[in-house]
Amino acid sequence: MQTHPKKLLVIIGESALEKFLVRDIKQFGAHGYTIADVRGGGTHGTREAVWEGDRSIRMEVICDEAVAKKIAEYVLSVYAINFSLSLYFGDVTVIRGDKF
């Protein structure tokens, strides 16, 4: 079984960003994404998801390294100043390389 290396980009942030992030990642060439509702805490305090303004999402994107980097740079430069937002990369492998 042949596998292909890909980047996993995980973005955790305010749920108000959801529709913008979905639009952005597609623009930079990602083919898909997965979103979960989460709660958490970080440098901007605790976000407990008890209330609309207090909800967070965790978005996961599998894509090529170049795409992941472009998305990350854009997201950090545009949203990270004003929004609670974290972001990290992981290395993953996939079987259907052209799907991601």
Add this chain to the structure above:
Amino acid sequence: MQTHPKKLLVIIGESALEKFLVRDIKQFGAHGYTIADVRGGGTHGTREAVWEGDRSIRMEVICDEAVAKKIAEYVLSVYAINFSLSLYFGDVTVIRGDKF
């Protein structure tokens, strides 16, 4: 502290598959799994989880590499033709090596 390398297999797909996937991964020798409700988009379009037929799950299985590969091959061959489904592998380490 001694750690043991394991494979992380992540399967993202339609929630109709949940009970079959749980059955399958056990059959191939995985000892456990974790499932979250998610939404997302990919080559089969957007799945927003607003409605029963539109829900997706994200299943995470920590297991030996051989088990992960067998599960992945089976899942791809049996479900991926007819269902929205993504799948990737990651490298993780665990402390209690025989638990997974």
Add this chain to the structure above:
Amino acid sequence: MQTHPKKLLVIIGESALEKFLVRDIKQFGAHGYTIADVRGGGTHGTREAVWEGDRSIRMEVICDEAVAKKIAEYVLSVYAINFSLSLYFGDVTVIRGDKF
């Protein structure tokens, strides 16, 4: 774009542990965490989240390797005897190295 290697620590366990885990990881020096509600199964049986005592959470912490190890050792020694609990490490990279 400069990236910094970090550890990803994932703890999956009974949701009764949530407030204790949040307290503990901060004590060991983690700067943040993200929690999702999940269901799953493992050596302690199936946890379907149909009922209060039956809920599980998945906590994700990005931090330095030393911090991750300390948290993991503590969590395993204090909670793993009496609670359903799984735990693994991954390698990730971040852009804002001092944030995590």
Add this chain to the structure above:
Amino acid sequence: MDPVVLFFLLGVIARLLKSDLKLPDALYETLSIYLLLAIGLKGGVELAKHPVAMVAPQAIAVIAMGLVLPLLAYPVLRFLGKFNTFDSAAIAAHYGSVSVVTFAVGLAFVIKQGVAFEEYMPLFVALLEVPGIVVGILLARTLAQGSARKKIHWGALAHEIFLGKSVVLLVGGLLIGSFAGPQGIDPMRGLFFDLFKGVLALFLLEMGLVAASRVTDLKRAGPFLIVFGIVTPVVFSMIGAALGRLIGLSLGGTTLLAILAASASYIAAPAALRIALPEANPTLSIGAALGITFPFNLTLGIPLYFEIAKRLHF
């Protein structure tokens, strides 16, 4: 047009204008559980009042209709619509089965018209959910060629269909209602009866949001399916109305049976077929059932079927 339909339109418009309005997933689930149970209970309470000997022949006739309708739809889809075996069978199954929410709106309509109807009609809803689905699956599995002609796992299939959420709740409600009787259910009417119409309105708001999100599916499906989604309910409603007259239903009952025949399932059928017939593209069947037939029935269909029933009850 019943005001509940306005909630459906509000949902459609909100979605088409890309509003952020979204009902929580758990609310959708809760409302649908409520509607199924409440309809079952209502029917069960009435059922207890009628002798089995009277209802049984009607029930058999109704089941027979459920078996025949998909057989009529299949060749149209396969040969006129040029869909493949699986898609044809799946769409036929959806139109052979019934929509509980369309029935609920029909119920509100019939009550508003002030005509008599058999109050145990929810029994027929439960009876009509299953046969269409079974026939659809059989069609696909017997007509498919080569490797797709898999053996049917009858046990798994029966499980999937009879133990799906909607059959369990409808039948459960019917049984509880007929065991407990009017007096037993009375202390629960605050929840199950008095709130019914309001809950239906809320559910239709959600269905409007969902239906409008299926519009893109329809573009892919093409014009044939759109026509099919309007013509089929009208034709099926005539069959339902004729049968209703034949088995001696009142004007209201005839109207409701016409509505049932005209409606296409989008709870039980999609769930069962996704498992039993995964080769079928759910976009087509759900797009037609939810994007075309459901709105058509809600707005134009139900009054039309009432007219048809009236012609038969001159």
Add this chain to the structure above:
Amino acid sequence: MDPVVLFFLLGVIARLLKSDLKLPDALYETLSIYLLLAIGLKGGVELAKHPVAMVAPQAIAVIAMGLVLPLLAYPVLRFLGKFNTFDSAAIAAHYGSVSVVTFAVGLAFVIKQGVAFEEYMPLFVALLEVPGIVVGILLARTLAQGSARKKIHWGALAHEIFLGKSVVLLVGGLLIGSFAGPQGIDPMRGLFFDLFKGVLALFLLEMGLVAASRVTDLKRAGPFLIVFGIVTPVVFSMIGAALGRLIGLSLGGTTLLAILAASASYIAAPAALRIALPEANPTLSIGAALGITFPFNLTLGIPLYFEIAKRLHF
């Protein structure tokens, strides 16, 4: 048998037949919040009508019973059942505390029987939740050997018990109800009173699903726990009934106190014990409380306790 119990059976059967039926997590939460608040409000409204001097001695007697019951259960579990200290104490705590939903079903039963009862009984529900849990924890911590004999963190323990969801909502409801009085609560009766029985039915459907999912736990627990789960409520109901008679409760009140004594907690106790007594295996206590005692009380227990109370009120 009250029709609400049929909903419980529907849940049990659906689960045993492996139906896909599942109530959303948020609905379960919502229903339990509703029931706790509604019971509290109802009791609070009535409480305001009674002089403290009359209710206070009864309340003290009821608390005393809550302290004694787990002390009776513990040695049976430890020495007859051969459970370890932690499990014995934890199970004793569950049976010392009370089940709000069993009480609610009992309330419906008593109302249906048409006998008088003290309408401020919800006060006793709130009072009985806590003592059993505290005694259970004390038992474990004082009787445990070696390193397990940890110091009890009284502050954390008090917090866990008194500020748990069920005590806060019950007591909050009692206070709001007695402050606002009947007239203040009246505009809310549409939600909190008129829907009560229907919501209870829905919650019992869910509890049926949950209880049936605990059947495998029971297999592991063995036959002793099954017997314990039936004998204990019967014995405790007699204690409750005797005490009810002693403190001057009416027939309905005596029945309800018997039911409370017989019931085993599965909301407050599991939550508090998981934190305060993590060494105990929750499978055992919840399996017995939810898998055996709850269904037993619902079906056979409540009518039996009514008979017992009647004997005492000849």
Add this chain to the structure above:
Amino acid sequence: MDPVVLFFLLGVIARLLKSDLKLPDALYETLSIYLLLAIGLKGGVELAKHPVAMVAPQAIAVIAMGLVLPLLAYPVLRFLGKFNTFDSAAIAAHYGSVSVVTFAVGLAFVIKQGVAFEEYMPLFVALLEVPGIVVGILLARTLAQGSARKKIHWGALAHEIFLGKSVVLLVGGLLIGSFAGPQGIDPMRGLFFDLFKGVLALFLLEMGLVAASRVTDLKRAGPFLIVFGIVTPVVFSMIGAALGRLIGLSLGGTTLLAILAASASYIAAPAALRIALPEANPTLSIGAALGITFPFNLTLGIPLYFEIAKRLHF
């Protein structure tokens, strides 16, 4: 004080004592959807009874007030409060817009007082939601310096504001209510009207939990904002009351318009501003609106505004 306020206090206390009590997210969503729809429907039904020629001039005056209020708040925040342009504009927007739940509590209060009021007041709620937000955003974008002085994307802004959940549901409810009329809505009153006060109580319980969780925000915000959060509603209530008198509202209507003016938005405004004015720190505006003004209005404010309105209606 209306008993519903006791639910708010229960939430506040539970949270301050660090209770585990938490309402599921989906319940919060559901309750707020319900309240918005129910208020809209109620207003719509009444609106249908009044000639447009009578209501239109009032509506225009009310919108004008919505445009003026944030202009009054902004300089106070910017120059007395020393907040930056964005934060000043954002807070002004929250206080220019209105709180639907405060209105609902005010409605309950006015009904309890037994004074007449214009039953189409929910129209004014819908009309007042938007102007304050728009003015706030315009203020920030025109007064900001340098690169922050971005062009406003009018299309996106209009979308965000007019198609946000609360406007869609309020306006949707108004339209459905006025189309369907009293008779059309009657079968749904079991859900939308009879449960209203109970649902409001439940929602206030949740708001108490949320408001108390904002206490730490206030510490960071400093004493100025606390004073602002109390003085502003009082001053604005006078403006609202005066306008109410001027446009010929009854005593109840005047009170309600005072309450609307005094209330600060925490559903529509935060959602719209997070997108349109991300540079503003939401902690400040929500902390003040939810942590100070909302509790103040609920407890002391509403009775005070009633007194003010009475003075104007000697």
